[in-house]
Amino acid sequence: MELGAMQDVVRFVTRAALLSAAFAVVGLPGPAGAQSGSAGGSIGNTEKSLSGTRATPRTVEPAKPARRSKPAAETTRPAARKSGGGGAGAGGGNFDGAWSVASVGTPCGGATEAIVITSGRIIGQYTSGRVAPNGATTGAGSANGISWTSSGRFSARSGSGSFRRSDGCVGRWTASKQ
Structure with a gap:
């Protein structure tokens, strides 16, 4: 192999190695990648404090109370009639x-x-x-x-x-x- 061709191969390999290294560095997760985008918080959150610097802990909303049972008047109504098509005016x-x-x-x-x-x-x-x-x-x-x-x-x-x-x-x- 002649000297010019050998230099072209070395240049090609060097460029490929540098590009691979650059892509590897950009693709790695790190502190800079984790903080890109917003400066903390989320949409609708007006408080933009950094992790670990909050003066008071966040409060959690209490869970909704369990659904209450129906009143006795609703639970004791008579069953619907089955033989007459639903009563007058109801159709078939x-x-x-x-x-x-x-x-x-x-x-x-x-x-x-x-x-x-x-x-x-x-x-x-x-x-x-x-x-x-x-x-x-x-x-x-x-x-x-x-x-x-x-x-x-x-x-x-x-x-x-x-x-x-x-x-x-x-x-x-x-x-x-x-």
């Missing part, structure tokens, strides 16, 4: 939940839609309606320019009825609680 409370509705019509074929009944209201992607406390239901919906009306009855875990579409298709629907 015992029909609440997710339902799967399958419909079959002539000549339009069949379709399935997921609906949710909440406090007597039917909510679906394409359908909406009402359920009375006795299970009687009416609904309406639309999709792709076709509208429809439906009626029927829900029981505890199933339902059935009929529908009529604006394009002349008529058919039946059945529902099952999920």
